[in-house]
Amino acid sequence: MPELPEVETVVRTTRPRLIGRRIVAFESNWPRQVSPSAAEVRRRLLGRSICDVARRGKWIVWRLDDASWLLIHLRMSGRLEWRRRNRGSPDAASAMGEPRHVRASWAFDDGGRLVFDDARKFGRIVQTDDLAAATRDLGVEPLEPSFTPGVLGSLLRRRRRRLKPLLLDQSVVAGLGNIYADEALFAAGVHPMSPSDRLTDAQVRALHAAIRSVLRRGIHHNGATIDWVYPGGGMQNHFRVYGRTGAPCRRCGTAIRRVVLGQRSTHFCPSCQPRRGPRRTAAARRS
DNA sequence: TGGTATGTTCCAAA
C-alpha cells in the first residue's frame, strides 16, 4: 500500500497512539527484514519511549527518547495494524482476525500492540543512531517548501532520463510511486517517456504543480485502496489513468494506454500527454 | 498456469 500519501496516512493515524508510549516488547519472525539484527533492535528498543512519529519519503520514522531512530518501510505489502495484547489462545486470536503474515510486533506500556503484517516480506525495519546517514540517499521532499519549480527543473535537466522512471527514483524525489507518478504526469500533460532535459519551463512548472496536487489529494483521501493490502483509502476513486487501461480518458475520451517502463506499468493518455509536447501557437513561438 | 502487483537493490550491458 505504500506511496507517500499512504505512508503519511499511516503516520498521522498512528502518531497520537504512539507518542509517549514506552516499548515493552519487540518480536520479529523474519529477521532478514530487521537491521542491524533482530536481537540488536530488540535490545535497543526495550524500555525506550517514542517521542515523535514522522515520515521521510516512504519511510515511517520514530524518534526515540535516547536520540535513536526506528525506520519502517512498508515496501509493497507491509501494513501496521493495532491489536489487543495477545493473551488468548491462537484460536481466539484468529477469531479476532489476527493478520495472516505478521513479521514483527511491538508491545507498549499501555497494553497496546502494533503488528507489522507483510505478505511479501519486502518490508524493512531499521534501527539507527544517525538518521541523516540512514536517509542520505533520499531526494527532495515534494511537499516541503524547498521543492520549487526551479529545484525540479534542475533535477530534471542535469540528467537525460525518461520522466517516469526518473520520478520513481527515490534519490531524486522521495515518495512518489507508480500510481502517483502516472497521475502526476497525466495532470501535467507530459508523456512518461519524455526525456527529462527536454521539458519547457511551462512543462516543468506544470509537473511541479501536478506532483504536489496529486500527493495532496492522495493524503486528503487517506491514500488509495488498491487490493487486499491496504483498506481505508479512497483515492482509487479519483485515478485518471492508473489502472484504467483501455478506458476513456476523463478529459478527452481517448483510450488510456498502458506501456511498461523500467519494469513498471505506466498508464497515460496518448492525446493529453503527447510525446512531442503540446502544440504551440504562432504567438507563443514568436514570444 | 501465467500474468500482474502501491518497492528497492544489484549487476550486466548499452
Add this chain to the structure above:
DNA sequence: TTTTGGAACATACC
C-alpha cells in the same frame, strides 16, 4: 559515466 534492462526478493490474487 550515465542510463537501461533483467533478475531477485516472496507471496497472493485473478
